[in-house]
Amino acid sequence: xxxxxxxxxxxxxxxxxxxxxxxxxxxxxxxxxxxxxxxxxxxxxxxxxxxxxxxxxxxxxxxxxxxxxxxxxxxxxxxxxxxxxxxxxxxxxxxxxxxxxxxxxxxxxxxxxxxxxxxxxxxxxxxxxxxxxxxxxxxxxxxxxxxxxxxxxxxxxxxxxxxxxxxxxxxxxx
Numbered sequence: 001x002x003x004x005x006x007x008x009x010x011x012x013x014x015x016x017x018x019x020x021x022x023x024x025x026x027x028x029x030x031x032x033x034x035x036x037x038x039x040x041x042x043x044x045x046x047x048x049x050x051x052x053x054x055x056x057x058x059x060x061x062x063x064x065x066x067x068x069x070x071x072x073x074x075x076x077x078x079x080x081x082x083x084x085x086x087x088x089x090x091x092x093x094x095x096x097x098x099x100x101x102x103x104x105x106x107x108x109x110x111x112x113x114x115x116x117x118x119x120x121x122x123x124x125x126x127x128x129x130x131x132x133x134x135x136x137x138x139x140x141x142x143x144x145x146x147x148x149x150x151x152x153x154x155x156x157x158x159x160x161x162x163x164x165x166x167x168x169x170x171x172x173x174x
Contacts, residue, residue: 012122015027020154028057037058038058039062044089045063046060049086066156067156070120073115076116081112081115085108088108126153126164129152133145146161
């Protein structure tokens with residue numbers, strides 16, 4: 001298990017969170033981080049700012065709820081993983097995360113994404129919910145399965161698909 005996944009699971013245990021959906025905003029507030037929704041340009045998802053007096057996560061209030069949830073979890077990753085810096089900016093390019101995080105070249109962005117994925121879609125919870133779905137339908141359609149899981153965990157279908165691929169539960173090929 002990666003450091004990011006270990007830290008995300010530690011946060012889940014610390015806050016006694018055992019069922020989806022996980023509320024990253026509630027976790028942030030419990031950690032003393034203020035969460036604000038602001039008017040950002042469409043390409044800016046969120047920002048984590050911290051200094052001696054505390055930390056604030058600012059979210060793009062025009063983004064979809066699931067995007068905001070992932071952004072809070074991502075910025076929490078920077079905070080919990082104690083990444084160096086006072087400000088982290090999460091931008092999207094053409095509705096995708098910026099190049100530093102999406103093409104996996106910035107180690108801090110990679111870790112923050114891994115933290116967010118494990119926090120919002122913890123492997124063990126995901127396996128339990130997946131088993132419940134399969135118990136009800138032993139041969140679920142791939143798209144329906146991903147959509148059901150995404151709805152249950154309150155994440156985007158794309159985020160759930162990436163998570164399932166990264167965990168080796170489904171293949172990247174359609």
